[in-house]
Structure formats: C-alpha cells, structure tokens
Amino acid sequence: MNNPLLEEFKNEYGIPPFESIKEEHYLPAFDKAIEEHAKEIELIIENKETPSFENTINALENSGELLSKVSRVFYNLLSAHSNDNLNKIASEISPKLSRHNDSISLNQDLFIKIKKVHEDKNPLNDEQQRLVQIIFDNFKLKGSLLDDDKREVLKSMNEKLSSLSLKFNQNTLKETNNFQLIISDPAELDGLPEDLIELGKKQAEAEQINDCWLFKASRENLYPFLTFSNNRSLREKIYKGYILRGKNKNSENNESLIKEMYSLRKQKANLLGFDCHADLALQNSMAETTDNVSDLLNQVWKPAKKRADEEITEMQKLIQKEGNNFQLEAWDWWFYSEKVRKDKYDFSEEDMKPFLSLENIKTAAFTTAERLFDIKFIKLSEYPKYHEEVEAYKVIDSDKNIVGIFLTDYFARPSKQGGAWMTSYRDQSKNNGVQYPIIINVCNFPKPTRNKPSLLNFEHAITLFHEFGHALHGLLSDVTYPSLSGTSVPRDYVEFPSQMMENWIRNPEVLNEFAKHFETGEKIPEDLMNKYLNCQKFNQGFATTEYLAASFLDLAWHTSDKDVTDIRGFEEELFDSINKPKEIDSRYGSTYFNHIFSGGYSSSYYSYMWSEVLDSSAFEVFEKNGIYDKSSGQKLKEFVYSSGNSKDLMEQFVRFNGKEPDPKRLLEKRGLA
Ligand SMILES: [Zn+2]
Numbered sequence: 001m002n003n004p005l006l007e008e009f010k011n012e013y014g015i016p017p018f019e020s021i022k023e024e025h026y027l028p029a030f031d032k033a034i035e036e037h038a039k040e041i042e043l044i045i046e047n048k049e050t051p052s053f054e055n056t057i058n059a060l061e062n063s064g065e066l067l068s069k070v071s072r073v074f075y076n077l078l079s080a081h082s083n084d085n086l087n088k089i090a091s092e093i094s095p096k097l098s099r100h101n102d103s104i105s106l107n108q109d110l111f112i113k114i115k116k117v118h119e120d121k122n123p124l125n126d127e128q129q130r131l132v133q134i135i136f137d138n139f140k141l142k143g144s145l146l147d148d149d150k151r152e153v154l155k156s157m158n159e160k161l162s163s164l165s166l167k168f169n170q171n172t173l174k175e176t177n178n179f180q181l182i183i184s185d186p187a188e189l190d191g192l193p194e195d196l197i198e199l200g201k202k203q204a205e206a207e208q209i210n211d212c213w214l215f216k217a218s219r220e221n222l223y224p225f226l227t228f229s230n231n232r233s234l235r236e237k238i239y240k241g242y243i244l245r246g247k248n249k250n251s252e253n254n255e256s257l258i259k260e261m262y263s264l265r266k267q268k269a270n271l272l273g274f275d276c277h278a279d280l281a282l283q284n285s286m287a288e289t290t291d292n293v294s295d296l297l298n299q300v301w302k303p304a305k306k307r308a309d310e311e312i313t314e315m316q317k318l319i320q321k322e323g324n325n326f327q328l329e330a331w332d333w334w335f336y337s338e339k340v341r342k343d344k345y346d347f348s349e350e351d352m353k354p355f356l357s358l359e360n361i362k363t364a365a366f367t368t369a370e371r372l373f374d375i376k377f378i379k380l381s382e383y384p385k386y387h388e389e390v391e392a393y394k395v396i397d398s399d400k401n402i403v404g405i406f407l408t409d410y411f412a413r414p415s416k417q418g419g420a421w422m423t424s425y426r427d428q429s430k431n432n433g434v435q436y437p438i439i440i441n442v443c444n445f446p447k448p449t450r451n452k453p454s455l456l457n458f459e460h461a462i463t464l465f466h467e468f469g470h471a472l473h474g475l476l477s478d479v480t481y482p483s484l485s486g487t488s489v490p491r492d493y494v495e496f497p498s499q500m501m502e503n504w505i506r507n508p509e510v511l512n513e514f515a516k517h518f519e520t521g522e523k524i525p526e527d528l529m530n531k532y533l534n535c536q537k538f539n540q541g542f543a544t545t546e547y548l549a550a551s552f553l554d555l556a557w558h559t560s561d562k563d564v565t566d567i568r569g570f571e572e573e574l575f576d577s578i579n580k581p582k583e584i585d586s587r588y589g590s591t592y593f594n595h596i597f598s599g600g601y602s603s604s605y606y607s608y609m610w611s612e613v614l615d616s617s618a619f620e621v622f623e624k625n626g627i628y629d630k631s632s633g634q635k636l637k638e639f640v641y642s643s644g645n646s647k648d649l650m651e652q653f654v655r656f657n658g659k660e661p662d663p664k665r666l667l668e669k670r671g672l673a
Pocket residue numbers: 466470495498
C-alpha cells in the first residue's frame with residue numbers, strides 16, 4: 001500500500017499532504033514508525049564506541065523522526081477534525097505508544113550510556129550541557145533507576161494511565177454533544193444575540209431537528225447564553241448541562257476513571273520515590289515545589305475572594321432592585337455581571353463586537369509581531385489542507401529568509417474539540433540540517449454569518465493573541481536541538497510567551513489602530529474606548545476566584561492522601577476548607593477537567609498564574625519604552641521567544657526584564673492590590 005505518511009512530505013513547505021492521507025494509513029504508519037524508532041534506539045545501544053554526546057545524546061535527538069511526523073499529523077487531526085474512526089484508532093494506538101515510549105525511557109542499556117555522557121568531563125557548549133542534564137533528569141524521573149520488577153510495574157501503570165486519560169477526554173467531548181437544550185418557542189430566545197440564535201438554528205439543522213434551536217454544553221454556546229438569555233430557568237438548564245458533564249449516569253461517566261487515575265498516579269509517584277504526584281510533576285518546573293505553588297495561590301486567594309464577595313453583594317442588590325428576591329446562583333453570574341457592567345460603566349461587550357472582526361484582530365496580531373520582531377507574514381494560496389477553513393502563511397525575516405509556516409484553523413465546528421490551542425507539525429531545529437517550524441493555531445471562533453463577517457468578543461480577541469503568542473514561541477525558536485525547541489519548556493513557563501502577547505490587544509493604542517467597525521471602517525469612538533478602559537478590572541474577583549478554585553482542586557487531586565469514594569464529596573470538602581463562595585464554581589469541575597485528567601496539566605493548572613506573574617512584570621518594559629519599541633522587541637525575541645529551553649529560564653527572564661518577576665504586578669493588573 002502506498003502510504004503518504006511514510007513518504008517525504010514533498011510539497012514546497014513540508015506541510016503534510018492532508019488530501020491524500022486516509023484513515024487506513026494511520027495504523028500501518030504508526031506500526032512502521034514505531035518499528036523504525038526502535039531500530040534506531042537499538043543502533044545507539046549496540047554502538048561499541050565509548051558513549052559520547054554525538055553517538056548517544058545527539059543520536060537520540062535524531063531518532064524517531066518518522067514517529068514524530070506521523071504522531072503530529074494524527075494527534076493534530078484528532079483534536080481539530082475528529083470522528084469516531086479517528087477516536088477508535090487513538091484508543092488502539094495509545095497503549096502501543098505508551099509501551100513504545102516506556103521501552104525507551106526505561107531501557108537500562110540506554111540509560112547507562114546517558115549516565116556516562118552525563119558524568120563525562122568532555123567540554124560541551126552550554127546548550128549541549130543543558131540538553132544532557134535535561135535528558136538525564138527525564139530518564140531518572142521516568143524510572144530508569146528502578147530495578148527490573150518495579151520497572152515492569154511502572155510500565156503497566158503508564159499504559160493504563162494513558163488509556164484512562166484518553167477515555168476521559170473522549171467522554172467529555174461526547175458529553176458536551178450529548179447535552180441538548182432544544183428551544184421551539186421563539187419567545188424563549190429572548191435576549192440572545194443574533195449570531196448565537198443563528199448558531200442554535202444551524203446546530204438544530206445538523207441534527208435534523210426542524211423549526212427549533214439547539215444549544216450544546218460547549219463553552220462557545222454556554223457563555224453567550226448565560227450572559228444574554230433573559231430566561232433564568234433556561235440559563236440554569238444549560239449551566240447544569242455543562243457542569244454535569246462526566247457525572248451523568250451513562251457510559252460517558254468519568255467518576256470511576258478519576259478515582260482510578262487518582263490512585264494510580266499516587267502509586268506511580270510513590271514507586272518513583274515521591275510522596276505524591278504533585279511532587280513528581282513539579283520536578284524541573286520553575287516553581288520547584290508544591291509549597292511555592294501554594295504560596296502564590298494563597299497570596300492571591302484572599303484579595304480575590306474579598307473582591308468576589310463585593311461583586312456578589314453588588315449583584316444581589318441589583319436582583320433586589322429589579323423586584324426579585326431570589327439568591328444569586330452560579331448560573332446567574334454572567335447575566336448579572338453583564339448588567340452591573342452596563343449599570344456601572346455603561347459598557348456592554350456587545351458594543352465592542354462590531355469593531356473586533358476576526359480579520360482586524362488577526363491583522364493587529366500579525367502587525368504587532370512584525371513590528372516587534374522584524375518579521376513578515378505572507379499569505380499562501382496553494383498548500384495542502386485538511387479543511388477548507390485552514391489558512392497558511394509564510395513567515396520571513398528581514399533578509400527574506402523563511403522563519404516558518406503558520407497555519408490557522410479559526411472557526412468552530414462539531415469535529416473540533418472545544419477551546420483553543422497551538423501545536424506544531426514540525427519543530428524548529430538545526431542539529432540535522434536546518435528545519436524551520438510548521439505551527440498551527442486552532443480556535444473555536446464564530447463563523448461569518450450571511451450578513452456579517454466573523455465578529456469576536458473581547459475574550460476571543462484575547463484568545464487569538466494568546467494562541468498567537470504560543471505560535472510565535474514556536475515560530476521564532478532558534479536553537480540547535482529539537483528537544484529544547486520553542487514551547488518545549490516547563491509548564492509554568494510556557495504560558496508566559498502566550499500571555500505576554502495578550503498585553504497588546506488589551507492596549508488602547510493597538511485597539512485604536514486596528515479595531516475598525518466592520519461596516520463603517522470607523523475606529524472605536526472615544527467615549528466607548530473610555531468606558532472599556534474604565535472596566536478593565538471589572539469582574540476580576542470572579543475570574544480570579546474561579547481560576548484559583550480550579551488550581552486548588554488540581555493540587556488537591558495530586559497531593560491528597562485520602563481514600564476517595566465520592567468525587568462530589570472530595571470537591572466539597574476542599575471548597576469548604578478554602579471558604580469558596582457558593583456563587584462561584586471552580587472553572588472546571590473534576591469530571592470535565594480535561595487539563596488535569598487528559599491534557600498534561602496535572603498539578604500544573606497553577607501555571608497560568610505563575611506565568612502571569614512573569615508577563616505582567618515583563619510588559620512593564622513596554623509600558624515604559626513604548627509598546628512597539630524596537631530594541632525591547634529585539635530583546636524580547638532574543639531572551640524569550642527564540643531561546644526555547646536552551647538556557648536557564650529565570651536567568652533569561654532577568655536578562656530581558658532587568659529584575660526578577662514580582663507577584664505584586666499581577667495583583668495590580670487584576671485590580672486586587
Ligand atoms: Zn496557553
């Protein structure tokens with residue numbers, strides 16, 4: 001069989017030939033790629049020469065290229081454009097991959113060689129030294145120092161864990177689509193914005209439900225519905241649909257999966273010599289210890305809760321003022337906070353939307369990067385794509401050298417996972433000839449409608465800049481070894497370059513230049529801009545509290561010693577202990593907390609806040625020197641966006657910033673100081 005996945009991607013830019021890749025190509029390609037990788041590892045082990053950086057570390061870096069290529073195509077599509085068949089393949093391949101990865105990371109002969117190179121006193125350059133240290137540490141953390149029996153136990157744990165986390169993810173996606181809020185009476189659409197109504201119509205039609213509107217338990221449906229629907233009981237319905245995902249008594253229930261993962265992760269950490277999973281997961285992180293993480297979270301929790309309580313009082317007053325006497329509930333928050341915002345600041349999110357077309361915001365993002373980093377984005381017309389909505393850009397530097405390829409897949413569709421993310425089809429490296437990166441941003445923005453272009457709300461605009469920041473981290477990478485490239489940095493650092501970019505779209509100078517009305521071309525009127533600026537710190541009690549609650553929940557699952565019989569009980573006990581307001585739920589409940597049960601963020605959900613301390617400190621430089629200051633941009637590129645994990649990250653930060661990051665900046669930015 002001709003299998004395009006096994007051949008060189010021959011088009012001009014090395015983008016995978018999506019049109020010729022068929023589902024039946026994946027399994028044989030995985031098998032072949034795993035076999036090839038295993039052979040490459042065998043060759044490293046069988047090499048009779050004294051272990052050296054070249055014949056061991058660099059050889060490892062160069063191994064598994066085919067597997068990486070096949071995996072990237074498959075897993076990118078599994079998230080961005082999936083179906084039942086791809087899910088089935090994923091279930092089949094996940095234990096195989098886990099076994100294969102273990103056969104490398106738990107291979108004693110290989111580890112002995114790595115250890116030799118690690119002990120070796122031969123001179124290496126800084127990047128090489130760092131690479132050796134990181135690879136050595138990783139092998140150690142994966143269990144290379146364990147004896148044979150324990151390694152076997154570990155392997156079976158890993159295999160089980162990878163299947164469980166995949167199942168968790170699949171269940172959440174199914175539950176999001178399982179829930180249906182069907183509205184047949186147009187009166188019940190009261191208050192909903194036109195684009196949401198149109199989306200509801202389309203979603204109903206897709207399920208062959210005529211003359212109705214259908215809303216799902218996705219965040220894209222949920223938030224606008226909760227903000228604008230005038231029907232309190234429908235708001236409650238969709239909210240409960242959302243938070244009950246994974247708790248319903250059906251085959252997509254995630255509760256037993258969580259219990260099993262909880263106990264397996266603990267056992268695994270113990271086997272590796274750690275008290276709990278969090279201690280294991282925080283090795284090689286910037287935060288270093290769970291105590292440091294708790295310190296930061298606790299430092300922010302108190303002022304956040306205080307502000308949240310004030311916000312609750314404000315909303316409760318408004319409810320009373322409107323002649324109602326019910327208590328504010330979690331599902332009321334969006335609706336009433338929007339009302340308070342209108343009341344207090346005379347500002348509605350909806351007023352901004354006509355100025356935030358996807359095209360405008362994209363131009364703002366590209367231009368910001370072009371000015372800061374001296375690069376250019378050039379739109380391509382001919383390139384392979386897996387969906388007609390995928391766009392491609394060639395990124396070049398000032399000498400017209402290609403920096404990388406940037407793909408965008410911006411619109412929501414049922415085959416896509418919720419949320420937004422950046423991944424790559426190829427990472428930048430220079431150890432085996434120059435490889436430029438192929439990066440993609442996948443989002444869930446609203447599609448253009450019959451008479452309007454895609455209009456973003458402010459949250460979407462921030463998401464676009466956020467993911468674009470990750471993309472730049474991948475695109476501008478300039479290191480030698482692929483393991484140290486781009487976003488291959490500790491979890492609690494990786495959100496720094498992405499959140500850093502958010503600072504630009506929040507800035508009035510950027511909005512004034514790029515946010516133009518989609519019909520009239522006018523910029524945001526001064527009056528509206530002032531209102532927007534006035535409410536920058538609005539609702540931060542809520543936003544910070546719901547985020548922190550989720551971070552505490554994550555830590556609890558990975559530090560606790562208790563026997564857990566009941567998920568809800570476990571959550572309640574934790575939330576009582578931190579005195580969480582009942583009007584604010586954790587941003588994610590355990591049963592749909594993909595980040596920590598299927599997304600690699602276990603014990604690391606705090607990372608966003610850790611990184612925010614970095615970005616709020618770093619943006620001070622641009623506030624001082626001008627937001628497009630060339631020399632600050634060049635420094636930001638040199639010390640942050642291009643250096644991947646090739647240097648000590650805190651040292652790099654200080655080189656850029658002139659001083660260590662300060663949590664106070666975060667409190668000020670959120671208006672909690
Ligand atoms: Zn991110």
